[in-house]
Amino acid sequence: MIRTLLLSVICFVSTLCYAQYPEEKPEEKPLLKLGGAVRFNYNLSSWKKDQIERGGDFGYDLFRINVESAYKGIKLNAEYRQYSQAFGGGFLKQGWFQYDFSDRSQIQVGLNQVPFGIQQYNSNNWFFNMTYYIGFEDDHDMGVKYIHDSGRWQWQAAYYKSAEEFVFGLSEPSPNRYSYDITGRNKENNQLDFKVVRRMGDSLGHELGASLQGGLLYNLDTRRNGTRHAAAVHYEYKAAHSPWNVKLQAMLYRIDPENAPEADQHVVEMGAYGANYNVAARGEVYTASLAYHLPIETRLLQGITVYNNYGYYNKRVEGFENSHMNVLGALFTAGPMYIYTDAAFGYNHAWLGPEWENAFSAGTPGNTRWHMRFNVNMGYYF
Template sequence: MFSKITLIIGLMLLSTGAIYAQDKPELEIGGALRFNYNLSSWKDGQKKRGGDFGYDVFRVNAKAKYKGIKLNAEYRLYSEGFGGGMLKQGWVAYDFDPKNEIQVGLTQVPFGITTYNSHNWFFSMNYYIGLEDDHDMGIKFTHTDKKWNYALAFFKNAEEQRFGSNSDVSDARYSYDVASIDIDGDGILDFRNKEVNQVNGQLNYVIGNDSISHTIGGSGQFGGLYNLDTEEMGSHYAAALHYQLKYKRFGVKAQVTKYKKTTKGPAGESKQVVAMTAYGAPYLTAAAGQTYTLGVQYTLPVNWGPVSSLQFYNDYGYLEKVNSDFADSIMNVTGVLVTAGNVYTYFDAAAGKNQPWLGPQWTNGLADGATDANWEVRFNMNIGYYF
């Protein structure tokens, strides 16, 4: 498969009629410094001291372009407890013309609504099962036009940082991927799977104009899940239908997603759950389910000193698990994004049930969950200076 894709790319390069190049190299450096405050209903100690305020992330962005070849990279430095340093994205690209581009490297997976299927700082439910703003290692072709937009991609694997014959997936990553976890605390990793040889397709059709537009689309992906213990190949797939509305200052994002992960682990290891990881800490998720997400936003221009706009939003997400013995997961985030020059501040009231980041059910929240789980709330303020 990989050799066929390479051949197709080579033919496309040879058939290109025009090369878009500039005489001098271009380089753009940017980044951000962010701080975070949060107060969580399920953390008694935090409530007694009135929440916690601390360092979130420092990131550096680099963009370069020379003779038709482009570079786009973003490196993030989180605290050690959240995974430390990690490459969010990093790819080189070639523009065949203004509408067609090919990217190679750690690039965003073309699935669902991109770049984000949400408006808030927490993203949507899809992010936590690896189906929103995911970045993997591979090659992607994109076509962008006024009406039809599509992308085709092949990903050899997720971010690979260990190149041994039997190496587990590193927990230091930005986007969630299938991985391993020490479920019983004996120092030996369990549920040891890796994503390999994944293909993706995404198609969007745009109706409307600058005043009002509707974007209707569909996405699909299929790939392998290699088990490090049995050395056998399982599989995974996901499919989604999505819709976006943009009307003046108002916007809507809606998506329905179905996914399934079939593993070939050792005898006695549950096939109903898989381990996923990001930010230095793995957890379990249901191996099959459907998600339903709906987000709305309204942007209000203001003139309050440095404050130029307020974007109000509400994002809802529901994970319906195929296993009827599992408790479903829910999250809802209501908030406002305040823009003041180069400073962007998210004020979020995030509520959830069986959501690892919004309650005490970390390891099993997105897996079997708890049938008697209560609604938990996290008030979160993220302040970032972007340069």
Template sequence: MMKNKIISLAVASVLFPMLVTQAVADDLKVGGSVRVNYSYSDYSEASKDKGGDFDFNLVSITFADKWNDIGVAAEYRFYQGYDFLKYGYAYWDVNEDLTVSGGVINKPFGNKGYASHNWWYSLNYYLGFEDDYGVGIAAKYQKGSSLTELAFIKNAVYGSSDHRDFAGTVAKGTIDDIDYNNEETNTIASRQSFTLNSGDLTTVIGASVEYGQLYNSEFGENGDTLNYAVHLDISYDGWGFQAQYLAYDYDQYDDGRIDPNKIGMGMLDSFFEVASKGNIYTANLSKNIATSWGSYTIYNDFSMVQPDFEDYDDSILNTTGVSLSYGPVFVYVDYYAAKNVLWLGGNSLGLTQANDDWDHRFNINFAYYF
């Protein structure tokens, strides 16, 4: 706990002076956001009794600076009861084609950018395959239509016992008297993509592979993880389509105390179980419309976790929504229909479902960027 407080204070001590000295650095960009959230959940009696819940979501601080070919970027987030560094890295533009970076970096895996349009993300995010970060080094090589990305991620940002990682991360923890002692380390992730342009039509096709060590700190033994994906992004005249097939396998060391078909993961100050092996299917459709006052995007995002075990059940999430951008204001208005989904009526992903019901949530997230 003391270590975490020291990290938080150290980051804050760096960010705060930058806020008050922005004028002395021509290339320094300091910003952030304040976000609040309203939700109404049909699977929560308390939510229905109160007509929904209106809560503080987060405050974020971002900064970026560049000197010639060297740059830095970071984002720190404050939620209710906890805070963390989402990313923070330095980079070097070696030449016009090659960039190398180091620090808390984004893992190059899956659809470029995001595999969703909505506030809740897709199910990929909760298993560590969307907007995921770790401590390591990376290289990006762009040549014509080809983009090659490679990263070595040594470990999670706050280690294996502190569950403040932004996206799902294999971690230590206890659920129902079952102790998970795994930690992700020495992970290599790569993504190769090609961009094809034809008039107003842009197509990005790609494939990703990830291999890493799963270390059991209790027994000093190792498992491993091997994950791969093929992905597609198409845009035409404001329309967008995304598709992805992803196969994952968290092959942990079996210490005789666990069910190896489950594995514990941590994120956002929480710890939960998922199926240790399975497939994830993603398909998203969107339409962006520009107006005189800003823009809005209508979308439907679909993702499904299909576990590789007969006794377990699929997890399905379908999100229909619209996002609106007006100056510094950004709003998500989403309707989630979920089955066997963590935090949407369920408590895990890809495990045995408590019932066969669909759960629903209406959500509005309001953000002001500065």
């Protein structure tokens, strides 16, 4: 009798405690994923005589930390990068809050990737393609983005209040950032983007896309807003069963800043990695990339991807010389390591030649030739 009574009391108390302190549902439990990378870089540039005499340079590239988190339906995605001081030091590459309305639609708020052109990258190599250097590849800005993806159709709409805003007020934008934005005496603001993608084929491996972008450009001298517009169309083949990857894109842009009268109206300053350079205010960019992945089953290597990426920059300003870029290389995959080996050729290219400030604007008329940089980037990703 007493034993039965005690068991009844224990069962009652257990039920009461469970009712007061219910277990969290699996989807409500906090999730945290940490990752990152350490990278080193070797390069040998044809236009640097002292470097050729040394046989190139090998040194530190970056250390980065990635964080992905989710709790009660709210997600976080952030990446912080630490470069050397010469390349801008430390800064946030991306960071946004996310809410999924369903498995097909989501909203992102914060520093997220601008929906324009081929994503995530319009390239296969370590150097990106020509679009990156004028702010149209893997660009990240501050705002809100909505994504809806039904498989065959995807569309994205976004509003960006500003680019990476690290310096507030009327100060010039800092060039210490990951992706190229307009800097100097102008500040990007109030930008709208819309992108639509149609996937075709049994494996949805063929992708056609169109992108539109429009925004304002606030000048610190005149206190007036200029305008900027861009549009792109693209095709990409990336079927899961195929070793081939094809990327084709054509885009145009126009920037009309409200500069001070004494300023050059045909160029704008752009900055990233701690330094600014001039870019033509109008232009077109055509890119073509081809890659082939060769799986390898060895103890050391698991795959090799060979590629060639080409970009042509047609500047729509009279007297400005056009720019070219071609990267021939291979990516070696060895466990957690990714090793990019690139021969990057540039013609009127700030990163691939001796002219920095005006390579992407006027260039060097009458004295331009191709230059080459051999580059090996070794990264351990965890």
